């Protein structure tokens with residue numbers, strides 16, 4: 001299916017396109033060579049993100065994938081190990097980069113349905129100091145994970161357990177602002193237990209490119225060298241950072257609209273026969289579809305210009321709300337869905 005043929009694209013919050021005001025901010029950005037430390041707009045974005053997330057320092061990177069890899073390599077040497085969920089982006093969806101490029105051994109553990117990794121499983125997976133074992137150095141969590149918000153008491157307990165065993169803690173906070181806005185708490189509160197946090201600008205925040213990794217001055221100094229090593233040192237990228245600053249100023253509080261649209265979408269779809277829908281915490285809706293109608297339902301949506309991600313032989317769909325699909329898009333999608341199913 002051609003993306004251009006889509007009337008409304010619910011596949012991901014990565015599909016947002018920069019609007020006129022964001023492009024104007026990009027066009028007028030002051031720039032310099034950031035590898036020489038000369039780009040004032042990147043410095044401004046990094047300072048602002050560090051402050052917002054409540055850490056000492058930050059580094060602007062081209063993607064969330066590179067940001068996570070840099071974080072893993074910041075905390076782990078070759079032959080070290082990190083504990084991570086089976087469903088975590090930085091284990092499952094990043095082409096094995098930690099192992100391939102970092103020589104870091106993943107210790108994946110099954111995620112519970114709410115996205116947590118049971119504490120007893122984490123504790124059992126931490127290796128004793130013994131020459132047979134890789135050194136367990138890091139616990140990586142993700143919030144939100146599959147659109148779900150990790151319970152705060154769980155995050156406290158898991159990071160306390162990790163620290164008790166001398167592990168560092170990394171948060172893949174690609175959608176941290178979704179969690180913060182949904183809970184009505186500062187992003188810094190959710191980031192507090194972690195040594196490093198990666199935040200995406202190019203998801204719900206609507207920037208075209210970029211992530212920011214935040215942490216202590218020492219961690220981010222190490223991260224800067226790794227960014228250069230991995231090819232992520234950019235030059236006059238202030239035009240991209242300007243989009244990120246614009247996003248932080250204009251597109252954080254509005255995530256609440258995406259969450260309201262996701263709830264409306266989930267409630268509407270849940271009324272249709274053949275669909276089972278989990279109520280979303282934030283902006284991601286998963287729909288389970290009776291196998292007999294799965295392929296026809298997917299084809300019907302595609303025919304009417306509605307983009308969704310179909311999984312498991314069209315028996316499951318992921319719908320993501322974002323700044324380019326408004327309440328009208330949700331109404332349209334629900335009317336198209338009920339055309340086929342409400343019989």
Ligand SMILES: *Cc1c(COP(=O)(O)O)cnc(C)c1O
Nearest residue numbers: 063064065066089142172174200
């Ligand atoms: C999208 C995403 C990333 C990676 O971001 P890219 O910029 O696409 O590389 C990392 N973690 C999570 C949870 C994500 O959703």
